[in-house]
Structures are given as C-alpha cells and as structure tokens.
Amino acid sequence: MTKVIVVTSGKGGVGKTTSSSSFASGLALRGHKTAVIDFDVGLRNLDLIMGCERRVVYDFVNVINGEATLKQALIKDKHCDNLFVLPASQTRDKDALDKENVGRVINELRDSFDFIVCDSPAGIEKGALMALYYADEALIVTNPEVSSVRDSDRILGILAAKSKRAEDGIEPIKEHLLITRYSPRRAAAGEMLSVPDVQEILSIPLLGVIPETEAVLQASNAGIPVIHDIESNAGQAYRDVVARFLGEDVPMRFLTADKKGFFSRLFGA
Amino acid sequence: MNQSIREDFKKNNRGKELAFDIKGSVFTLTVLCLKNTDRTMIETALSEHLALAPRFFHNAPVVIDVKELQNSATSDVDFASLTALLRKLHLVPVGVRHATPEQQDAAIAAGLAILQGGSKSEPIVAPRPQINTDTAPVLQTAATPAPTAAAKIVHQPVRSGQQIYAKGGDLVLLAPVNAGAEVLADGNIHIYAPLRGRALAGVAGDMNARVFTHSLEAELVSVAGHYRIFEQQPAADVHGKPVQIYLDNERLIIAPLI
Numbered sequence: 001m002t003k004v005i006v007v008t009s010g011k012g013g014v015g016k017t018t019s020s021s022s023f024a025s026g027l028a029l030r031g032h033k034t035a036v037i038d039f040d041v042g043l044r045n046l047d048l049i050m051g052c053e054r055r056v057v058y059d060f061v062n063v064i065n066g067e068a069t070l071k072q073a074l075i076k077d078k079h080c081d082n083l084f085v086l087p088a089s090q091t092r093d094k095d096a097l098d099k100e101n102v103g104r105v106i107n108e109l110r111d112s113f114d115f116i117v118c119d120s121p122a123g124i125e126k127g128a129l130m131a132l133y134y135a136d137e138a139l140i141v142t143n144p145e146v147s148s149v150r151d152s153d154r155i156l157g158i159l160a161a162k163s164k165r166a167e168d169g170i171e172p173i174k175e176h177l178l179i180t181r182y183s184p185r186r187a188a189a190g191e192m193l194s195v196p197d198v199q200e201i202l203s204i205p206l207l208g209v210i211p212e213t214e215a216v217l218q219a220s221n222a223g224i225p226v227i228h229d230i231e232s233n234a235g236q237a238y239r240d241v242v243a244r245f246l247g248e249d250v251p252m253r254f255l256t257a258d259k260k261g262f263f264s265r266l267f268g269a
Numbered sequence: 270m271n272q273s274i275r276e277d278f279k280k281n282n283r284g285k286e287l288a289f290d291i292k293g294s295v296f297t298l299t300v301l302c303l304k305n306t307d308r309t310m311i312e313t314a315l316s317e318h319l320a321l322a323p324r325f326f327h328n329a330p331v332v333i334d335v336k337e338l339q340n341s342a343t344s345d346v347d348f349a350s351l352t353a354l355l356r357k358l359h360l361v362p363v364g365v366r367h368a369t370p371e372q373q374d375a376a377i378a379a380g381l382a383i384l385q386g387g388s389k390s391e392p393i394v395a396p397r398p399q400i401n402t403d404t405a406p407v408l409q410t411a412a413t414p415a416p417t418a419a420a421k422i423v424h425q426p427v428r429s430g431q432q433i434y435a436k437g438g439d440l441v442l443l444a445p446v447n448a449g450a451e452v453l454a455d456g457n458i459h460i461y462a463p464l465r466g467r468a469l470a471g472v473a474g475d476m477n478a479r480v481f482t483h484s485l486e487a488e489l490v491s492v493a494g495h496y497r498i499f500e501q502q503p504a505a506d507v508h509g510k511p512v513q514i515y516l517d518n519e520r521l522i523i524a525p526l527i
Contacts, residue, residue: 150429150448150449151429153428153429153447153448153449154428154429154430154449156426156428157427157428157429157430157431157450158430160425160428161431201445201447201448201465203426203444203445
C-alpha cells in the first residue's frame with residue numbers, strides 16, 4: 001500500500017525541503033521505491049538541493065496540464081537508485097495546481113512507488129493545501145522558536161480540517177513532529193524552546209530532532225541531501241528519523257550539549 | 270418562502286442563472302424596550318449604557334419594542350427622531366415589535382420593519398443596578414434561553430486559527446486550546462487541559478456561565494461579554510493553575526480551583 005507523506009510547516013525557512021530531500025533519500029536507501037514531489041511551484045528549490053536542477057526538462061505543472069507524461073518528467077536521483085524527483089515549475093504559479101489533476105498524478109505514482117513524499121511550500125495557501133490534501137501521514141517540520149511552533153499548530157489544524165481524509169471522514173492523517181535546527185546548547189541556555197516545550201504545545205508524537213550544523217548548509221550548496229553525509233550529526237539524525245518512521249525503535253540522539261574538547265573546538269564538530 | 274412559491278420561482282427562472290438565492294435565517298437581535306418616549310432621557314440613559322460595552326454594541330442591529338408604551342399616555346412614537354438618535358449612537362435600528370396599527374404605519378414610514386413575536390418566552394426585564402430610574406430604557410438580548418443543547422465534547426487539540434462554538438450548551442474540551450485558537454459556548458466551557466488561547470462562555474448573554482481550565486495560560490477569557498485580556502502573564506497565583514472564571518455582580522472573577 002503506497003503511503004503519501006506531506007512535509008509541511010506553515011512557516012518558511014524551517015527546513016521543509018532539506019527534510020523532504022533527506023527523508024525521501026533515506027527511504028530510498030532503505031530499499032523503498034520513493035518519489036518526491038516539489039509543490040513549491042514558482043520557486044523550485046528541491047531540484048537544487050537534490051542536485052538535479054540541470055536535468056529538469058519537464059516539470060510537475062507540465063504533467064498536471066498533460067503536456068508531458070510522468071515518465072518524461074520524473075528525474076532519477078544521482079545518489080540512490082530507488083528515488084525519483086518530480087520538480088516544480090519555475091515559470092508558473094501555484095494556481096496551476098488543482099485537486100483533480102494533483103490527485104490524478106498521485107494516483108498514477110501509486111502504481112509504481114512505495115512512498116510519495118510531497119514537499120509543501122510555506123504558507124497556508126493553495127500550494128500548501130494541495131500538498132497536504134492527499135496525504136496519509138505528515139511530517140510537521142518545526143524550529144524550536146515561538147513563531148514556527150505557532151505556524152505548525154495552525155497547519156496541524158488545517159491537516160485535521162481540509163485534507164481529503166478529513167473530508168471523507170476516514171482515519172485522520174498520522175502526524176509526526178520533526179524538530180529541526182535544534183541547538184541543545186541554546187535550548188539549555190533558554191534561548192530556544194526545548195524539545196519537551198515544543199512537544200507539549202503541539203501534542204503530537206516526536207519522530208526526530210535534527211541538530212543545527214554547518215553540514216546542512218554545505219550539503220544544500222553541494223546539491224547532496226545531508227543524509228548522505230554520515231559523518232555529520234544531521235545526516236545521522238535523518239537516518240534515525242527514517243528508521244523510526246519505518247517502525248524501528250531508535251533512541252533519540254543529539255538532545256544534549258556535549259562538552260567540546262580542545263581539538264574539536266579547533267577543527268569544528 | 271414556502272415550497273410552492275419556491276418551485277414557481279424556480280420554474281419561472283428555469284434556464285437562467287440566478288443572481289441570488291433566497292433563504293430564511295434566524296438571528297439574535299438586541300431589543301430596546303422603550304418605557305417612555307422622552308428623547309433626552311433615552312439618549313442620556315442609552316449613552317451611559319453603551320459606554321459600558323462600546324465595542325459590543327458598536328453597529329449592533331436593534332429592535333425597538335414598544336409594548337410597554339401601550340398602556341401609557343404617550344403611545345405616539347416619533348420613529349424618525351428615534352432612529353436618528355440610535356444611528357447617532359452607532360446602533361442600527363432594524364425593526365419594531367409589539368406596535369399598534371398606528372405605530373406600525375409610523376414605523377414603516379421611518380424605514381423600519383414590523384417584527385412579530387420574537388422570543389417565545391417573554392423577555393424578563395432584568396433589574397440593572399447601574400440605571401436607577403424605572404423609566405430608563407433597558408437593553409437586553411432577545412434570545413437568551415438557558416442552555417438546553419447537549420454539551421459538545423472535543424477530544425482533539427484546538428489549534429491556532431481554529432474556532433469551536435457550542436451553540437445553546439456547554440463545551441467540554443479534553444485537549445489543549447492552543448494560542449491563537451478560540452472556543453465559545455452559550456453555556457459553560459470546561460477545559461481539562463491548558464487554556465492558551467481564548468475562551469468565551471455565555472456568548473448569548475448567560476451571566477451565570479463559567480470557564481473552567483486545568484491550567485490558565487490564556488490570551489483572553491470572557492463571560493457574557495465581560496472579558497479580560499492577558500497581555501502579560503496573569504498574576505502568579507493563577508497562571509498555570511487550575512481556575513474557574515465567573516461573573517460576580519458584573520465583575521469577572523478568576524479564582525483558583527484548589
């Protein structure tokens with residue numbers, strides 16, 4: 001049974017696309033056939049982070065409008081065999097998306113994929129609503145700060161009210177909390193909300209915590225999802241997230257600030 | 270509109286795209302029960318009353334009830350002057366209730382609708398302590414029935430941007446009301462979790478309604494239109510504590526539960 005997973009947050013810049021790319025890559029690395037769709041029509045970031053921007057010929061909107069087939073538009077990922085990217089269009093806007101055609105594309109993808117990851121744009125407008133409409137599960141990407149938590153709360157309300165599952169009155173979307181850009185040191189100093197603070201407000205199960213590291217930025221710039229960087233905390237944390245999502249019992253890591261030794265302080269983490 | 274008229278209407282307009290639908294709907298209106306027709310007296314008392322809750326009554330539609338004038342000597346009402354006065358006070362007069370045939374003509378001439386009946390039980394004219402003349406007009410809400418509907422029970426958190434209203438009864442919440450969310454009830458509101466957003470009990474005017482919560486972290490609480498905003502955290506003795514919020518002589522009281 002194919003699962004459709006939306007990666008969403010409400011607020012922009014919290015790490016939706018970074019998380020989508022690493023999460024989808026992680027599922028593919030574990031042997032699951034995965035497609036990742038960029039719903040941020042008009043901006044197009046996913047292909048950059050996945051390092052396939054030069055191979056975009058046809059995009060999501062072309063498929064929606066019937067100008068290209070899915071097969072033509074899907075780009076095979078460089079780093080893992082089981083992963084395909086459906087990029088957004090840069091020349092159109094989010095009004096190009098409509099329920100019916102998005103549904104048609106997702107149903108077509110269901111035939112050949114185990115997981116369909118929908119990378120939502122920020123906001124609560126059409127693009128975001130389309131990205132979450134067909135979801136079975138949701139990763140709520142939240143930074144440990146007040147406005148991000150508030151927006152995540154808002155998007156959780158929308159998931160519960162405006163998704164297809166809500167409209168059909170069937171079992172609601174399964175929600176997972178993914179806290180990103182977490183700095184244990186700053187949380188301990190009270191400069192950031194702590195993990196329990198965020199969990200208490202949002203009251204949904206915690207799937208993982210991604211620590212704030214340089215590695216994420218470097219990975220984005222290099223066009224390689226950070227999950228491939230197994231040296232980095234963030235890469236390992238995303239692997240844990242994927243394992244937990246697949247039902248494994250993996251303890252939470254990177255929640256406490258470790259004392260840095262002289263050499264690691266000198267050379268970075 | 271009854272069924273047959275509606276069908277005729279449809280038949281005559283078949284094939285045409287209609288510019289509108291006609292629908293019936295029920296509204297709660299404020300009723301101004303006039304006890305005399307002295308313009309100055311009405312103006313003074315009414316301005317005083319409106320000053321108590323200026324936002325609540327701002328541009329509120331008002332029905333003029335002239336029942337109590339029937340027995341008095343001054344049953345001639347100058348509706349034109351009265352509506353002008355109400356508009357000046359930022360009220361919107363919409364109709365007249367309990368008017369005699371002569372009064373009806375005058376009201377229609379002043380652009381008011383003639384309303385029949387109203388609330389089934391005749392409204393009880395509650396004594397208002399702050400207005401001490403017997404002849405002052407009394408503002409009251411036409412439909413403030415005691416909550417009769419079954420309590421509405423919510424199991425999911427109420428999230429930012431969501432609003433839940435329990436019409437005609439109590440609202441029971443078993444999950445948090447988050448910041449930016451709003452819960453309303455005609456009766457009481459029970460929250461067996463933290464209240465971080467807004468809770469408004471007795472929104473139809475029930476002064477006996479209360480709000481209960483396990484942990485007060487609210488942005489706003491209100492009972493029957495008497496509200497309090499917590500711009501800063503409320504006093505330490507109630508913040509994050511189980512409390513109840515109720516009206517005592519029109520004062521909003523926040524009292525610890527234990």
